[in-house]
Structure formats: C-alpha cells, structure tokens
Amino acid sequence: MADKQINRMIADTFLKLADSLETGAQAPRAVIALTAMGSEHGEAELYQAAAMAARQGIKVKVIGTQPATCPGVETVLIASEEEGHKALETLLDSGEAQGGVTMHYPFPIGVSTVGRVITPAKGKAMYIATTTGTSALDRVEGLVRNALYGIATAKACGVAEPTVGLLNIDGARQAEIQLQKLQNSGYPIRFAASGRSDGGAVMRGNDLLMGSCDVMVADSLTGNILMKMFSSYSTGGSYESVGYGYGPGMGENIDKLILIVSRASGAPVVKGAIEFAAELVRGDYKSVFAAELKAAKQAGLDALFAGCRAQKQAGEATEAVVQPPKEVVTAEIHGIEILDLEDAVQALWKEKIYAESGMGCTGPVVLLAEAKVEQARSILIAKGYIGE
Incomplete structure (x- = not known):
C-alpha cells in the first residue's frame, strides 16, 4: 500500500511539473469532472476513459461509487445518480472543476x-x-x-x-x-x-x-x-467508439461548461469528451x-x-388567390423551403405569374415560364422566400 501511495505521489509530482512546463505556473490545467453512473457499459468503462484522459495530461475528477487508482484521477464517492449530479454542480459552482462531462443535463430553452x-x-x-x-x-x-x-x-x-x-x-x-x-x-x-x-x-x-x-x-x-x-x-450501434461526444451546452442562459455523452458512449468517446472540455477551457x-x-x-x-417572427405571424393569415392562366413551365427556381413552397407559388399567382410547385434532384423548386424567371425571382426575394 505504501509503495502504491509513493508511486502515485511521484506521478502527481511529474504531472504538476508538466503543468508548469506546458502552460506556465499562472495557468494550471483545467480540471474536468466526470459522472460515471448510468452508463450502459458500467462504471468501469468511464473510469477507463478518465485514466486515458489523465495519461494525456488532463486532471479528472470522477464522480462514482468506486475509488480511482490512476495518477491524475481523483474520486468523488457517491451512492446514486442524483447524488452524482449534485456533486457535479458543487464542483463546478465551487471552481474545483472548470468543466463537466455527464450523460444527461436539463438545459434551459436557448x-x-x-x-x-x-x-x-x-x-x-x-x-x-x-x-x-x-x-x-x-x-x-x-x-x-x-x-x-x-x-x-x-x-x-x-x-x-x-x-x-x-x-x-x-x-x-x-x-x-x-x-x-x-x-x-x-x-x-x-x-x-x-x-x-x-x-x-x-x-x-x-x-x-x-x-x-x-x-x-x-x-x-x-x-x-x-x-x-x-x-x-x-x-452496430450499441457502443459509441469514435469521436468526442455530443458536446458543450452553448447559449446565453448557462454559465457552466457541461458536455454531454450518451449512455452508449464507450471509453474512447468519453475520453474525447474530456479532451473537448479541456480544449474549451484553454480556449x-x-x-x-x-x-x-x-x-x-x-x-x-x-x-x-x-x-422572422413578424413574417411568420403575417404568413399565418392567408387569403384566397386566383390561379392565372396556365403556361408551359420549363424553368426552375431553386432554394425555397419545402414548407414555404406552396406559399411561394401563391405569392407569384397573386402577381399574375403562373407557377407550379415541383421537386428537383436537389430539393423543392418553383416551375414557371422561362420569360418570367427574373420577375419571379425579384418577387420571391422581396418576400423572403429565397436569398439574393
């Protein structure tokens, strides 16, 4: 036991030395917290991810039910997932950790x-x-x-x-x-x-x-x-093995760095998420x-x-439009939303331009006579159906 403690102290000392060489004494590495309970692959998979990240020089605090034995990894012991999320919030609020990786989080709208x-x-x-x-x-x-x-x-x-x-x-x-x-x-x-x-x-x-x-x-x-x-x-879908996870919650209504992984995320992806979190802190x-x-x-x-909101509200009030006389339609106008397609056709009808809706190989199109394309484009641009 004593030998293990000595080895861990030596390893931690070298990690601290690496901090100073890599980032300078005034800029220590980020500490990233990881909740380990709830994975479909068991807690051990998450502990493995933490150890992998620690070997890359990232300090990790694992929130779980078992003590960690890897240099660079600390453990916050808990008994349930609810306790785990409270522990994560505490670490982030106190500044003991600058980012967290977890399997679910109730982000607000926005x-x-x-x-x-x-x-x-x-x-x-x-x-x-x-x-x-x-x-x-x-x-x-x-x-x-x-x-x-x-x-x-x-x-x-x-x-x-x-x-x-x-x-x-x-x-x-x-x-x-x-x-x-x-x-x-x-x-x-x-x-x-x-x-x-x-x-x-x-x-x-x-x-x-x-x-x-x-x-x-x-x-x-x-x-x-x-x-x-x-x-x-x-x-085959049961084990996420590649990438960095579902990423950080971004928006005006959050002041914590929380990154999401899936219950199906394996150690390589969880390790990637921890690295992702550390990058964001450094950046x-x-x-x-x-x-x-x-x-x-x-x-x-x-x-x-x-x-956008005003245009949407105005668009909700529709009026009956009379179809102009039919013409041969050989030209196409692209770039219109599928949900706006019929409204775009109606907008042209209102301006006495015959048009039809269609579906090209790249998406929805408005079909019309070649001679009317430029006039129709100007109308659709003015009404916001397509860009210039």
Whole structure:
C-alpha cells in the first residue's frame, strides 16, 4: 500500500511539473469532472476513459461509487445518480472543476449542445450544431442560433475561421438567408461550399461524409442522430467508439461548461469528451462565445429574429388567390423551403405569374415560364422566400 501511495505521489509530482512546463505556473490545467453512473457499459468503462484522459495530461475528477487508482484521477464517492449530479454542480459552482462531462443535463430553452465527430472520408473533425437541447422555439431562429453556437465552439477549439454549412433539412434555406443578412451587415461568417458539383452552403449527405465544412448546422434531433451514426457506425450501434461526444451546452442562459455523452458512449468517446472540455477551457470559450454574440447583435441579430417572427405571424393569415392562366413551365427556381413552397407559388399567382410547385434532384423548386424567371425571382426575394 505504501509503495502504491509513493508511486502515485511521484506521478502527481511529474504531472504538476508538466503543468508548469506546458502552460506556465499562472495557468494550471483545467480540471474536468466526470459522472460515471448510468452508463450502459458500467462504471468501469468511464473510469477507463478518465485514466486515458489523465495519461494525456488532463486532471479528472470522477464522480462514482468506486475509488480511482490512476495518477491524475481523483474520486468523488457517491451512492446514486442524483447524488452524482449534485456533486457535479458543487464542483463546478465551487471552481474545483472548470468543466463537466455527464450523460444527461436539463438545459434551459436557448441552450443546445455542439458535438464534434470525425468524418470518415478524410478523418477530419467536424462540429455538429446542434445535438441536444433547444436553441429556440422557432425553427429558423433555432438554426441561426445553432450556427452561432457552432462557430463559437469551433473558434474556442482553435479553428480561427470555421466554414459553415447548413444540412439540407427543413428551415435550412431560410436560415441561410438570415445568416447572409448577418454577413452583409458585418458579421464575419465564412460559408462552406458543398462538395457536390452545384456547390452552395446547403450541404448534402456526401458532405457529411467528406467533412465539407467545419460547422454543420442542423436541428438538434437531426444532429443527435448524426452523432450516433458517426460514433457507432462500425460497432452496430450499441457502443459509441469514435469521436468526442455530443458536446458543450452553448447559449446565453448557462454559465457552466457541461458536455454531454450518451449512455452508449464507450471509453474512447468519453475520453474525447474530456479532451473537448479541456480544449474549451484553454480556449476561454466564455469570452469567445460572448464576442461572437456581440458581433452578431451588432450586425442586427435581434432585429433579424424579430423580423422572422413578424413574417411568420403575417404568413399565418392567408387569403384566397386566383390561379392565372396556365403556361408551359420549363424553368426552375431553386432554394425555397419545402414548407414555404406552396406559399411561394401563391405569392407569384397573386402577381399574375403562373407557377407550379415541383421537386428537383436537389430539393423543392418553383416551375414557371422561362420569360418570367427574373420577375419571379425579384418577387420571391422581396418576400423572403429565397436569398439574393
């Protein structure tokens, strides 16, 4: 027993020495807390993850029912998951830990998590914004916020100018329009280009595999599915073996660094989440997030959201529109949300332009006569159905 204590003291001394050499005496390494109870693979799997992270030079406090025996890992003993979450809150509130990794957390509305995965085509890291939680009750507003959360997370982890793509889901086209407005008003967003031949910032399935962007914007339900696919596609789904977990809760309504893993997350993913947390602490994620939010608000973020809500309310009051005489429709206008498609057609009918709704290989389209395309585009841009 004495020999083990001496060996541990020696190991801890070397870890402290490494702190000083790596970060300087005034900047000690972050301490990351990990709740171990509740995993489908047992507590031992989480203790293994903590030991793996500690060997990478990260200090870990494991909240569990068994004492840890690995240098660099401390234990906070508890008897239940409820006690475990109280212990996590205490460690974070007291400053004994600067970040926490856990399997579930009741984030308030306005906060959602940004995951990080390894894309298979090139082994590139990609941030999925977002993967759990709800950024906003309005879908488009939520996607715009998700983009901001993803950008801030990537920047805090050292990606100086992250490229942003929007997964081709409901709301993506409208969110792209709002983000373009922010960009035009001075917010420095850098849009990615799809790897498909038609390019654009709206991403396809291929782009997920290729890692065509640094930040992939999606709603949290879609993002959650993506995280599960990326982390366990080689194991059959019961064991998440690759990546960094579901990421930190980002938003204005949270003052703690909480990262989420799944009950199916194995030691490699939990270790990745601990590393992710330590990166965010080192990168001063709070200051980075505050700077991004400030820049977006200076570019008119609040007014943009207010306009979206007003447009949505105005759109709820519909009126009967008479269909113009039919014409041969051979031209297409792309970039319209599937949920807005019929409204866009009605808007053109109201201006005496005959149009039909359709579905092209890249998504919804408005079909109309070639001679009416430019006039119709101007109308749809003015009404906010497509971007310029």
